[in-house]
Amino acid sequence: MPETLFRKVWNAHAVRTLPSGQTQLFIGLHLIHEVTSPQAFDMLRQHGWRVAFPDRTFATVDHIVPTDSRRRPFLDVVAEEMTAALERNCREFGIRLWAPDSPDQGIVHVIGPQLGLTQPGMTIACGDSHTSTHGAVGAIAFGIGTSQVRDVLASQCLALEPLKVRRIDVTGRLAPGVYAKDVILTIIRRLGVQGGVGYAYEYGGSAIDRLSIDERMTICNMSIEGGARVGYVNPDETTFAFLRGRRFAPQGAAFDHAVRWWRQLASDPDAPYDDRVAIDAAAIEPTVTWGINPGQSVGIDEPIPGDADEEALAFMGFRRGAPVRGTKIDVAFIGSCTNGRLSDLEEAARIVRGRRVAPHVKALVVPGSNEVARLAEARGLDEVFRAAGFEWRGAGCSMCLGMNTDRLQGRQVCASSSNRNFKGRQGSPTGRTLLMSPAMVAAAAVAGEVADVRQMLPQEVTA
C-alpha cells in the first residue's frame, strides 16, 4: 500500500498502542541542551530512573552561551551555572556532551545534521520547537517539553498521536535574491500560523528538489511557525551526498545499504495525503515581516495590508498601506538555527563584500556552530564581515531569543535572520523584529534600513 514517509517512519518506530489510544513511539535520536534538560534530570533522580539508551542522547550548549568570550567560568554566572549543571548531568548519566570549548559545539539543530547524527528515517526529539529542522534529511523530528525530555531519557519513547500529512508542492524557479527563508515565510503567510496544527508538512516539488540541505533545513525549521510540529523533505540524491562521509553517518558499504533503506522510505508517488497545497516559486519575492508573528509578512514591494492586525501595528509602530521597505533599523542579526549555516553566511557575505554597515547600525554575525565558524573563516568570510563593520561572534543561539547578553535595547528595530518576531523575543520587552533572509539582513545592515537585496546582488548573478 502506498504510504507517506511520515507513516512509514512512524510505523517502524511504534512500540505499542497505549490505553489512551496514543502510540508509544521509539525515539532514535535525542538531543538535549542546557535550558530544557536540567529539570528532566532532576525528575529522573527523584524517581531513581536511569537513562535507558545513553548512547542515543547527545548534548550541547547553545541557548545561553556567551558569544563574545568562551573563557570559563563565564562572566555571566547563570550561564556558567546552567552549563555546569549540564556537564554534571551528562557525566552522571553517561551522555556525550559537546561543551563550549569543543570544536563540535553549536546550535543543537546545526550540529545534528553537520555531524551526520541526523539521518533519514529516524525519529528525533529535542526540547526545542525548532527540532523540525532535522526533517530536511527525511527524519521525523519533534519539539518536546521538559517532561517529555524526561520520558525520552527514561524510556527512549514518547506517548504521541500520529499527525496528518499535508503535502506542500513548491514548483518552478526562485528568482535571484529569493531564498528558502522567503519560501517558508510565504508558506506561513498563506497557510497561517495555526494552519499546520495537527499536521506534518511534507515539502516537495521542483523548487524544493533543487534546494540544498542547508536550504531545506531553513524551510523545515520554521514549520512550527506555521503550527506544524513536524516538517520534512523526502530523502534524495542531495540528501545522500550531504550525508556521505559525515562522522556519525554510516561508512563504507554500510552507507550504500543505508541509502537503499533511505530511498524506500521516501513517500510513494501515489501516497495518500490529508491535504495538498501548491505554491508557485516564481511568484515569491524577498519577504519581510511587519508584525508580531511570522505569518504577518509582505513581499518587499508590497504595502502592509489594509486588514493588518491592530495590536501588531501598534506594537511595531507601522501603518496600514505603508511600505516596510525603508524602515530604519538599529540592529542587524545574522545567525540562528534557521539561518546560521555556512551557505547563509556565504550569501550574506556576497552582499556585504566591499560595502560598509551604516554608521547607526549594530551588526553581528553569530555562526550556528564552531564548525560553521571554522569553515567560514577558512573562506575569509569573517574578514569580509569585519571589514564591513559586523561583529564576528562565537557560535550559539544569541540574539534569536536573547537568553545570553546579546539583546535588543528598548524599542530597537532588528533586521533578523532568525525565526520569531514575537513581542519581546529578542530580549527587550518592547524590541521589534523584522524577519528576513540573511542576504536581506545584510542589505538592510548596509542601507541602514529595510532594502531590496535584489538591487545589491553581485553582477554575475543578475546578468
Next chain:
Amino acid sequence: MTTGATGAAGTARIRRIRGRAIPLRGDDIDTDRIMPARYLRVVSFEGLEQHLFEDDRRQDPAHPFNDPRFHGATVLVVNRNFGCGSSREHAPQGLARYGIRAIVGESFSEIFQGNAAMLGIPCFAASRQAVEALQALVASSPEVMVEADVETGTVEAGSLQIAAPVPPAFRDAFLSGQWNPTSMLLERFDEVRAVAARLPYLAGF
C-alpha cells in the same frame, strides 16, 4: 478541584475542574509572552508563576493577570492558537504553579497542549462564539463558578453551557490517570528493545 482516585500510573484521575476563571483575550499568544526567555535562565521551575505574562502585564495595566478580581482563578479562558511558538514547558509550569487547572480556548498549539497535559492541565476547545460568551460572562462576573468536565467535554458557568471537548487521547489519559506516562512507557521495556533491535540505524545497516 479535581475528582477521582489515584490512577494506575500513579497520577490522579482528572475528571472535573471547578473554580473561578480568568479571561485572557487575544489570538496567537505565544509562549515567549507567557514566560519571557530571561526567566528560562534557571535549573528548576520553582517560582515561575511570578513571571507569568510579565512583559504584557507591565505594558498593559489592565491585563487580567493584574486584576485582583481574578486572583485565585483556576480556569484560564483564551482564544485561538494559545501557546504557539517555543516548546518551553516553563510556560505551562508557570500557569500550573499560579494555580491554573484547566484552559478553555478556541485552539491550542500542539506542543503547548501536550506539555500542559503532562502537568495535568486539560485544554478544552470551543467555538469562538462560545469562548467569547464565556469570556464576557467571567469578565463581568469574576465570582461565577466555572465547571469544566473532561468526560462530557462541556464547560458550564452560570446559565451558560458550552461544548468544549478535550481531544480523545488526552481525555482518556486524564480520566484514567495516565496523563503522566513515564511509568507506562517503562512498563513493557522488552518491546522497546525489540523495536530498537529492528531499526537498521541501530542494529547496523
